[in-house]
Amino acid sequence: MTENQSGIHERRHFWRDELLLILSIVVLVVVVYALDNALQPVFTPTTLLLTGVFLALIPAGIWLVFFNLQDRAEPEPKGHVLAIFGLGALLAAAVGVPMVESLFRVSNWIYTSAAATILGGILVVGFTQEFLKYAAVRYSIYHTDEFDEPTDGVIYSTAAGLGYATVLNIQFVVANGGVDLGAGIIRMAVVALAQAAFSGITGYFLGRAKFESEPIWWMPLGITLAAVFNGLFNWLQGVVIRPTVTLSGATNNAWLGLALATCVALLTTGALLWLVRRNIKRLQSAE
Amino acid sequence: MHTKPNSLGDKYAEITVIAVTALALVLGWFYKTSIENASLPFQAEGITVAAPKGWLQADPANDTEILRVININSSGFSTTYVVSKITIAEDVPALEVASIVALNHAQDLLAFRVLNQQEVQVYGRPAYEVEYAFVESNPDLTHSELPKVVRGVDYIFVENGQAIVVSYQADEKNYEADLNRFLLFLRSINF
Numbered sequence: 387m388t389e390n391q392s393g394i395h396e397r398r399h400f401w402r403d404e405l406l407l408i409l410s411i412v413v414l415v416v417v418v419y420a421l422d423n424a425l426q427p428v429f430t431p432t433t434l435l436l437t438g439v440f441l442a443l444i445p446a447g448i449w450l451v452f453f454n455l456q457d458r459a460e461p462e463p464k465g466h467v468l469a470i471f472g473l474g475a476l477l478a479a480a481v482g483v484p485m486v487e488s489l490f491r492v493s494n495w496i497y498t499s500a501a502a503t504i505l506g507g508i509l510v511v512g513f514t515q516e517f518l519k520y521a522a523v524r525y526s527i528y529h530t531d532e533f534d535e536p537t538d539g540v541i542y543s544t545a546a547g548l549g550y551a552t553v554l555n556i557q558f559v560v561a562n563g564g565v566d567l568g569a570g571i572i573r574m575a576v577v578a579l580a581q582a583a584f585s586g587i588t589g590y591f592l593g594r595a596k597f598e599s600e601p602i603w604w605m606p607l608g609i610t611l612a613a614v615f616n617g618l619f620n621w622l623q624g625v626v627i628r629p630t631v632t633l634s635g636a637t638n639n640a641w642l643g644l645a646l647a648t649c650v651a652l653l654t655t656g657a658l659l660w661l662v663r664r665n666i667k668r669l670q671s672a673e
Numbered sequence: 674m675h676t677k678p679n680s681l682g683d684k685y686a687e688i689t690v691i692a693v694t695a696l697a698l699v700l701g702w703f704y705k706t707s708i709e710n711a712s713l714p715f716q717a718e719g720i721t722v723a724a725p726k727g728w729l730q731a732d733p734a735n736d737t738e739i740l741r742v743i744n745i746n747s748s749g750f751s752t753t754y755v756v757s758k759i760t761i762a763e764d765v766p767a768l769e770v771a772s773i774v775a776l777n778h779a780q781d782l783l784a785f786r787v788l789n790q791q792e793v794q795v796y797g798r799p800a801y802e803v804e805y806a807f808v809e810s811n812p813d814l815t816h817s818e819l820p821k822v823v824r825g826v827d828y829i830f831v832e833n834g835q836a837i838v839v840s841y842q843a844d845e846k847n848y849e850a851d852l853n854r855f856l857l858f859l860r861s862i863n864f
Contacts (some may be wrong), residue, residue: 504703
């Protein structure tokens with residue numbers, strides 16, 4: 387039985403978009419970094435802030451452009467994808483950021499030891515972020531007819547994750563009154579890649595929960611896995627980018643952080659693709 | 674694509690997700706509290722106190738200071754606890770010591786203002802409380818950042834010809850949130 391006959395789509399274009407997103411973000415970082423070094427632009431405080439906010443919007447913008455292009459082949463309501471993106475951003479701004487920064491005040495204690503970075507990263511930052519991204523999909527599009535493929539879980543969760551990442555990046559820019567373009571774009575790319583990758587995990591679990599009879603622990607397992615990966619990634623990221631101080635100065639390891647985030651995003655996308663394909667084949671054979 | 678009907682199991686799974694997240698956040702809160710309240714014993718000149726663990730112990734700023742600990746992870750002005758011991762005459766009242774301490778602050782701190790002062794009981798011990806505010810400005814003129822408003826409180830204990838001054842200073846944004854940790858520190862002091 388073919389995919390079309392069974393009504394189950396793999397949405398190959400979506401996976402291609404995911405890969406293009408990852409590669410485009412890396413290319414964007416290299417270009418912005420090179421331009422910043424070559425031109426050494428001078429900004430006023432206002433233009434620096436606006437430029438930072440603009441850069442924060444780019445990763446999500448790239449993904450939405452790719453998504454829009456492929457949408458002609460495999461229609462998925464753009465309005466819904468944008469709405470979930472907005473909902474992810476809204477939940478981040480209204481709940482996620484205030485909860486992590488003001489209620490738990492993680493910056494005051496999370497870097498006191500490796501154990502605190504990992505446990506705080508999983509229990510507080512990871513669970514808050516992953517639950518909110520899950521909620522953006524679960525309590526909106528999930529119950530509608532538009533969520534009609536297992537892959538839709540990954541699509542909508544990625545949109546929510548990019549919305550969340552955009553707010554995190556804008557908040558970082560605004561809190562610092564603008565950012566150094568070179569260092570700032572690397573950080574933004576890392577946040578966008580990581581948030582999109584971890585929400586993809588939750589999305590895979592959501593997709594299966596919608597179309598198959600899964601045990602009660604299935605969805606909690608998905609959120610927990612995403613939160614654990616989120617916390618571990620943040621700790622590893624901190625270890626990798628920590629500057630090496632020598633007598634001749636300190637080294638900037640931000641590029642290693644980008645390499646790590648790119649690897650994590652590629653591995654997660656690859657793993658999700660393999661899992662979704664396997665699942666679709668199983669569903670097709672069952673039909 | 675066939676969508677399975679919403680079952681009671683789905684409802685339970687949804688509740689379980691919320692429960693697991695809530696449990697993780699509660700555990701995170703306890704873990705946060707355990708880190709913030711962790712302490713190390715400190716003893717000097719007949720004074721013992723449980724100093725916050727993981728804070729920077731800085732050099733005393735003057736001869737009267739016994740302990741100065743700073744939370745370098747706090748945002749804005751770094752939250753600081755100071756314990757000082759001042760030798761005084763037997764009959765000097767706490768109010769007079771408070772005036773001297775305030776005068777010293779006024780000389781050292783920018784835009785120092787006393788907000789409130791009163792006699793209080795601190796865990797069963799009579800003390801004099803002075804609340805104040807000042808401005809912390811980066812001395813590096815090339816730093817284009819706004820000066821920070823700092824709030825502080827001194828508890829002055831006068832006993833046996835000596836005054837023990839326990840100070841708490843924090844960025845105005847963190848003052849209320851960090852106050853409970855300071856009260857734990859204050860409670861641990863013995864002299």
